[in-house]
Amino acid sequence: MKTQRRMIRLGAFLVAPGYHIGAWRHPHAHADGGLDFGHYRDLVQTAERGKFDMVFLSDGLGVRTPYRDEEELSHWGRSVQFEPLTLLSALAVSTERIGLAATASTTYHEPFNIARQFASLDHLSAGRSGWNVVTSVTDAEARNFNRQTQLDHASRYHRAREFMEVVTGLWDSWEDDAFLYDKEAGRFFDPDKLHILKHQGQHFSVHGPLNLSRAPQGHPVIIQAGASADGQDFAAQWAEVVFTAHQRLDQAQAFYRSVKEQVVEHGRDPEQVKIMPGVFPVIGRTRAEAEDKYAVLQDLVDPVVGLGLLTWLLGDVDVSGYPLDGPLPELPTTEGSISRQQLLYEKARSEGLTIRELYHSVSGGRGHRIVMGTPESIADELEEWFVNGGADGFNVMPPLLPDGLDEFVGLVIPELQRRGLFRTEYEGTTLREHLGLNRPRGAGQRP
Template identity: 55%
Template sequence: MAARQLHLNAFLMGVGHHEAAWRHPRAEPAGITDVRHYQRLAEIAERGKLDSVFLADGLALWGNVRHNALGGLEPLTLLAALATVTEHIGLIATVSTTYNEPFHVARKFASLDHISGGRAGWNIVTSASEAEARNFGVERPAHKERYDRAAEFLQVVTELWDSWEDGAILGDRRSGDYADTARIHALDHVGRHFRVRGPLNTSRPPQGHPLLVQAGSSEDGKEFAARYAEAVFTAQQTLQEGQEFYSDLKSRLGRYGRRADELLILPGISPIIGSTEREALQLERELEELIIPAYGVQQLSGILGVDLSDHPLDSPLPEVAQPADGQQSRFKLVTDLARRERLTLRELIGRLAGGRGHRVVTGTPERIADQIQEWFTSGAADGFNIMPPVLPSGLADFVDHVVPELQARGLFRTEYGGRTLRQNYGLARPASRFEQKAPVAS
């Protein structure tokens, strides 16, 4: 049996994950609405034999567009456009369960899965922000309520994907029988949040179910992931935190009758790469110098739920109380980081600008590979969510310099083995729950 292999996802965030990326000479800010920019990123990722590309999303114009390149494209629409210029790479789109209907979501992902030949993945989010609620005319639902809806949403979506069994399509021109209607099923789902009759009006996706991805780190989020998710993107700053999260989450799967290897854990890492340490530090410094402090303070104020705009930049982060709702895990991560490394407000902003709370690693390709290998072999990761500071250059640097290093160490594929996203991730294709078991011979 081959040695355990890394799984690598390229997180495509506009023109880079660093908040000042758009100001850097290597970035082209107009790229954020230019499909060719994203096609180029997908092609680079595929050249590097990465498992997948991923697009985050929110349903409001948040952040401060005065100082950041926002206003990009809707992920599902964009990924359909990337499907046609790629062949192997998985395509993961973020879609909310709070402000959507299961029928639409099931259908769009089934369509993307057909279009891409089985490369679609869904990053399931529950949309925590007040700003999003206001674009849909509702009060923001409480955390528990959002996860309750998400669970029922998942049940309906997966049933809709199952509603056409494999083999339901006969396509028999002679008899005129296009489909075996005994193998296409209504759901007649009636639940707390949804009533959906079905069947879906798009036939069964090539993967059976497009891959289910999740990123919540709250208790509800981890429980949801343990039950449904097949890959988890997560933000962990230290190896110890990474190990704790990894063993915690994996230990929860048994409750739902799942094996530990049925869910992959991919912490985020923002690699600032140089051919020498000095060159990498130079790039880091260039990016830091482009940060607009007022912008960073505003972002941080949003994460922490307090107004820090009058706090001196060169003093330590003040004591702040955890807000009742919202991104609690992100709050803890940021305040822990500030305490652990005794960061001033300015330093903290610099650290967060690189990866919004994700781990930033600056150095040579060897050093980046060392870090990846350490986490991978120490029970902290099944792979990584790669968040280049500037795009496309940072992704090209990773693919051209870090990937060969990982390949040389036997940690990463040198060719694609399969054609679907599930095959890239080494995950099984689920059967339809409506499938009749073959009758047992008596």
């Protein structure tokens, strides 16, 4: 469904008890919120009241934070969380309109399982599911799946590409109107409308069909967040939403242009790919109040955790042997997240940050853009990127939950609505409709 004018798309990136690494120690935090269904239900209902396009759950297949021993790990606030598809299935029942997006890895799952799970969520939620496709970035996850180290970066994307062919092929196993349920004729479905995949490839051999009728959205919405050259090419071929991290407008614009150009090279419509950088909003009635809120959270950063986070974001590069008050050394190439390592390296060099200053500066946004101030100034900052070719929308990462989401919905969204930049009501019912994405044609419907 097309809206009259271009609107900002908003995702609520929910990490209980907040995106800031020290959030769990805040007096307002639900420290056990990661395993409290009621906490998530309240958050998602708040986001739906705010008319967010979707909520988004990140995920890792294990405890991904780097630690030397159990004592060090015990300082981290997020070692445990729900499995996201299970959680979203439960949340589907507590909500009506908001999109429900979860992360799942192409490296450690089989395509049949993923196709089936996301299509099931799409049926359960009447067309609201989205899949954030990741290749995973840590050795910690590899160690839970029979390996000591992860597959190298290029091999992960190679597998991911074939994975997508299989998943989307399985989603098109049945035409939309394949099921007849004709009791008199004894025909459950029309055999001409069944398309058995019979995929034989380098990584997968999958016969099909999927044992589930076509999803309400045709395909659940495909989200992707890798920003390396390989990641961008993958996004250009497959993604309908691209999550990304940028600090400055010029960087965001360059990324936006580059991805949209690559989308065109893949023969796709650039309007059908929504680019949504992350923002970490710190909201106050005045700029000073916002700064105070941020300072409270920053004081809660345990040095062990700050340094561990830096190791993680640098792609498993341990800098703990270097003086904390000295510069970031030259870094080896990583098999983890190439784009995040580059972002942090450039930030440290361009701002002349020491290792300690660098981990402090990323404890909140973790490389995502921090927007701090009044609802009006934050709306200004979002509008600036939206109207100047830096973003189609934003992935909002509240520092502390539920406070940060309550404030965003109560204060920033009304300001965006006043400016005509954000919806005041849902117009459609599916996540595709919220985002302005076409429903993919199925097999048999293609020209």
